[in-house]
Amino acid sequence: MTTLPTILVADDDRSIRTVLTQALGRAGYQVRATSSAATLWRWVEDGEGDVVITDVIMPDENGLDLIPRIRRIRPELPVIVMSAQSTLTTAVQATQRGAFEYLPKPFDLADLLAVVDRAMKQPISLAAQAKAVEPSEEETLPLIGRSPAMQEIYRIIARLTTTDLTVMINGESGAGKELVARALHDYGRRRQGPFVAINMAAIPRELIESELFGHERGAFTGATNRHVGRFEQAAGGTLFLDEIGDMPPEAQTRLLRVLQEGEYTTVGGRQPIRANARIIAATHRDLRALIRSGQFREDLFYRLNVVPIRLPPLRERPDDIPVLAQHFLNKAQAEGLPTKTIDPAAMALLSAYRWPGNVRELENLIRRLAALVPQPVITEEIVAQELADYSVAEEPASIPASDDADSMTTVVERHIARLLAAIRESGEEGVLYERALAELERPLIRMTLAETRGNQIRAAALLGLNRNTLRKKIREHGIGVQRRVG
Numbered sequence: 411m412t413t414l415p416t417i418l419v420a421d422d423d424r425s426i427r428t429v430l431t432q433a434l435g436r437a438g439y440q441v442r443a444t445s446s447a448a449t450l451w452r453w454v455e456d457g458e459g460d461v462v463i464t465d466v467i468m469p470d471e472n473g474l475d476l477i478p479r480i481r482r483i484r485p486e487l488p489v490i491v492m493s494a495q496s497t498l499t500t501a502v503q504a505t506q507r508g509a510f511e512y513l514p515k516p517f518d519l520a521d522l523l524a525v526v527d528r529a530m531k532q533p534i535s536l537a538a539q540a541k542a543v544e545p546s547e548e549e550t551l552p553l554i555g556r557s558p559a560m561q562e563i564y565r566i567i568a569r570l571t572t573t574d575l576t577v578m579i580n581g582e583s584g585a586g587k588e589l590v591a592r593a594l595h596d597y598g599r600r601r602q603g604p605f606v607a608i609n610m611a612a613i614p615r616e617l618i619e620s621e622l623f624g625h626e627r628g629a630f631t632g633a634t635n636r637h638v639g640r641f642e643q644a645a646g647g648t649l650f651l652d653e654i655g656d657m658p659p660e661a662q663t664r665l666l667r668v669l670q671e672g673e674y675t676t677v678g679g680r681q682p683i684r685a686n687a688r689i690i691a692a693t694h695r696d697l698r699a700l701i702r703s704g705q706f707r708e709d710l711f712y713r714l715n716v717v718p719i720r721l722p723p724l725r726e727r728p729d730d731i732p733v734l735a736q737h738f739l740n741k742a743q744a745e746g747l748p749t750k751t752i753d754p755a756a757m758a759l760l761s762a763y764r765w766p767g768n769v770r771e772l773e774n775l776i777r778r779l780a781a782l783v784p785q786p787v788i789t790e791e792i793v794a795q796e797l798a799d800y801s802v803a804e805e806p807a808s809i810p811a812s813d814d815a816d817s818m819t820t821v822v823e824r825h826i827a828r829l830l831a832a833i834r835e836s837g838e839e840g841v842l843y844e845r846a847l848a849e850l851e852r853p854l855i856r857m858t859l860a861e862t863r864g865n866q867i868r869a870a871a872l873l874g875l876n877r878n879t880l881r882k883k884i885r886e887h888g889i890g891v892q893r894r895v896g
């Protein structure tokens with residue numbers, strides 16, 4: 411008679427032990443289950459078991475600490491980690507310490523069985539090769555949120571810690587694409603190297619190539635010095651290409667060549683330079699649609715889309731909203747703003763809101779509330795008021811047209827209509843966006859400064875702007891500042 415493969419299960423929750431024992435038993439495994447890390451360790455030392463499934467938090471020892479010990483004495487034994495504390499750190503630590511797979515609780519039994527099946531089929535030599543990396547010290551969490559969507563992202567990040575694979579992050583503006591890119595870098599092999607970000611939408615199109623690849627002195631009119639490109643700056647590290655959908659065609663061709671050949675030349679240069687940057691790209695646009703309309707190269711897309719990550723908008727992961735709100739409140743407090751709490755009704759309202767500006771919008775709102783609300787508890791009424799005021803500025807297009815001549819929307823719309831008419835008359839192109847925003851920005855800053863009686867620190871806090879940014883804008887708009895007297 412052949413003996414059944416044995417699975418060792420460690421979890422201090424009896425119901426989980428029961429469920430796993432039954433499910434694994436039905437799937438044809440023999441199961442030994444315990445509530446303590448010490449017993450699990452004894453079994454492993456005695457040479458028992460073909461696969462280990464362990465929880466992280468156990469009364470006597472942390473399951474994560476057990477992994478490197480298990481791997482030292484039995485490198486061929488796959489360890490599957492389950493955790494209810496599904497943070498990025500747990501996912502990364504489990505992977506770095508050599509776990510075969512990491513399963514955030516709750517999980518589907520079918521998923522667990524599939525993982526056990528894979529673990530059983532894994533060639534022994536492969537398991538022994540996967541080397542246990544010593545854990546990096548505990549860090550503050552860069553990414554907040556424990557929704558299933560975020561957990562999937564943590565798992566991908568954790569899996570990618572030992573590779574330099576190119577990643578494409580797709581998600582709406584403000585959803586946290588840059589933060590995910592940073593986490594990929596910070597937990598990856600190149601973490602000692604630089605993280606260099608470049609936003610295609612923020613740079614004039616004609617300068618993108620020289621920004622990316624650098625230029626030689628005299629390469630074009632105005633190129634008075636040699637300029638080091640972002641590719642060169644990112645050598646040994648990661649290059650984050652934000653808003654890749656906005657990359658002009660010539661730059662796309664050049665980038666494709668770099669990805670194919672592993673080297674590039676500067677604008678106006680001849681000497682090939684070896685490219686040594688891991689590429690992470692991001693976009694909020696539908697690249698496949700851009701390919702269909704001829705605006706994005708299909709071959710480049712496939713080179714970049716090696717590991718696609720979809721970062722869902724905040725409204726698709728409302729479970730994350732309370733933790734994120736609390737996180738931003740704590741951050742505001744750490745920066746010296748007064749301590750505040752959000753009452754449950756207010757939190758419910760925040761969770762139900764659509765968040766067109768995603769996490770960034772939530773972050774700004776919380777900062778504003780932390781700075782503005784005089785009382786210690788933020789109530790539903792306050793949040794409702796803020797959201798109503800804010801939506802007008804955030805989403806003018808979605809506000810139903812109103813006949814009320816005093817409504818903010820109609821005022822703004824009338825103003826834009828005037829600007830449009832003026833531009834039609836003058837035939838001046840390419841200035842509307844700048845001008846319309848400036849029109850809004852100037853009175854906004856002027857009125858806020860009036861409100862704070864010229865106190866820039868307070869105005870910056872009210873606006874949710876950095877002080878230096880505010881100073882710059884005051885200069886740009888030539889706003890006369892009424893100093894506070896006394």
Ligand SMILES: Nc1ncnc2c1ncn2[C@@H]1O[C@H](COP(=O)(O)OP(=O)(O)OP(=O)(O)O)[C@@H](O)[C@H]1O
Pocket residue numbers: 552553554555581582583584585586587588589590652694734769770773
């Ligand atoms: N999961 C998260 N946990 C904590 N902070 C977050 C999270 N996601 C986003 N943020 C914060 O929200 C803000 C916007 O995030 P980020 O800049 O990464 O978004 P993005 O998708 O790159 O936006 P854009 O496309 O507009 O550049 C940042 O201040 C970031 O720190």
